[in-house]
Amino acid sequence: MKEVNTTVQSFKESIFATMSALAAKNEAINLGQGFPDFDGPLWIRDLARNSFDGKNQYAPAMGVRPLRSSISNYYKSFYGLDFDIDSQITVTNGATEAIFSTCLALINPGDEVIVLEPFYDSYLAAIKLAGGIPVPVTLKAPEFSFDLKELEKAFGPKTKMIFFNSPHNPTGKVFSKEEMQSISRLVIKHDTYLVSDEVYEFLTFDGLKHLPIATLEGMRDRVITISSGGKTFGLTGWKIGWITASEKLSHAIRMVHQFNTFSVCTPLQYAVAEALSKLDSYVPEFVKQYGELRDFFIEGIVEKGFKPIKSEGTYFVLVPTPNGITDIDYCSELIKTKKVASIPLSPFYSKSNEGENYIRFCFAKKKETLAKALMNLS
Ligand SMILES: Cc1ncc(COP(=O)(O)O)c(C=O)c1O
Missing domain, CATH: 3.40.640.10 (Type I PLP-dependent aspartate aminotransferase-like (Major domain))
Structure with a gap:
């Protein structure tokens, strides 16, 4: 039979799906995928x-x-x-x-x-x-x-x-x-x-x-x-x-x-x-809610010895990988040993290998989810 579209053939499963599957298999807390684990208002x-x-x-x-x-x-x-x-x-x-x-x-x-x-x-x-x-x-x-x-x-x-x-x-x-x-x-x-x-x-x-x-x-x-x-x-x-x-x-x-x-x-x-x-009344509440989650999570990981990069917006924060460990290996290690899932950065790049030096956490999660993840990361 003839091949499917050649451009499509070059596409791989998204890193979000791969990491979420690995998180589920290892019963890890999923701070990888970029969405809240709670309902909107x-x-x-x-x-x-x-x-x-x-x-x-x-x-x-x-x-x-x-x-x-x-x-x-x-x-x-x-x-x-x-x-x-x-x-x-x-x-x-x-x-x-x-x-x-x-x-x-x-x-x-x-x-x-x-x-x-x-x-x-x-x-x-x-x-x-x-x-x-x-x-x-x-x-x-x-x-x-x-x-x-x-x-x-x-x-x-x-x-x-x-x-x-x-x-x-x-x-x-x-x-x-x-x-x-x-x-x-x-x-x-x-x-x-x-x-x-x-x-x-x-x-x-x-x-x-x-x-x-x-x-x-x-x-x-x-x-x-x-x-x-x-x-x-x-x-x-x-x-x-x-x-x-x-x-x-x-x-x-x-x-x-x-x-x-x-x-x-x-x-x-x-x-x-x-x-x-x-929006006039909603946005300040929205920013306050997510800002508190950001501060809670970032202060928590700093206490655990991580050195996050300042997050000025969105609900993501980057953390450098330890020396000598690349992003994908580090994410797998955190899932398996700490039961916390994150996302490696290299799939966000097509030219540079800079992504190997970072992983991404999503803090759009209930405070108790973040607290559990922080406990695991100890
Ligand atoms: C930068 C960026 N653009 C676009 C999207 C997709 O948004 P939507 O869910 O509205 O399709 C996302 C979702 O994570 C995103 O982070």
Whole structure:
């Protein structure tokens, strides 16, 4: 029989699935996978329950109007960005579909796409399936900033776009305005697009504020901004994401979306629409809750002798591996001997072997889960 798609043949099972399976086999506490082990707020789940009557048929492909309207309102009130409800906002099946539809809509075979590594794993798969050529640029540990000369060299006549993610998974870094300005200057100079993955936009700590890169001068129509209700409301299984982009780019993305997922779960869209209208009161609570979990876990592992890298945002924290042990071996060792699962960093890289020096813990877990893990790590 003939072979399946050759690009797909090169894909492996994701590291999250591998480590979760190993964690389950060893009955380890899973601080690997990036989602809470508790439900999102009851009031949002109640909103969903209430929207199950009369809202059960296909939603419009671009998303229900109340949700697009709430998205438009929060971009305006939080960031001063104006997106047209009808032509510049598209609801997707989570940020993952948003990434995929964007790549298929914008990339022609042979186009180069710059990815800052370590990167979220779906970027590479989406770029490759669209026929694009990933061009990795390594963020330098432990600050995880880029070397401007190296980034400059990565841009060329074939560059179609660059992936950018802040707050950043897996490092927990929040990029500075100066770093974003440097990237923006290159994007404008080389007339390219930028995909900005902002799924952790509301999860910044220590008074840091998220700044969408689309707000920088000259960037509004070059940026495809992606976010996720699953992350913002701690309801990752809902898979309600969205894209804000210029009319031209939104149109192209919608052409892919209509033949892929077509439309997204109708009742949950209504619930997220309502939840987004309450961000002003919700976000401070959300940041406080996750900030406390971060402090509890980080203080705990520091006491155990680990030397974590400061997590400025997201719900992840990196820990260096001990000398002479690589990330994958260290993760396996922690699962087997301490019954605590984490994620090795090397699968987040395609060029550098820097990832061998770090593992990632997720602290979006109940305090008792984190306390048990800390006891095990003694
Ligand atoms: C950086 C980043 N982008 C995108 C996603 C996917 O988000 P969603 O669950 O909305 O598809 C995740 C999920 O872990 C992520 O960490």
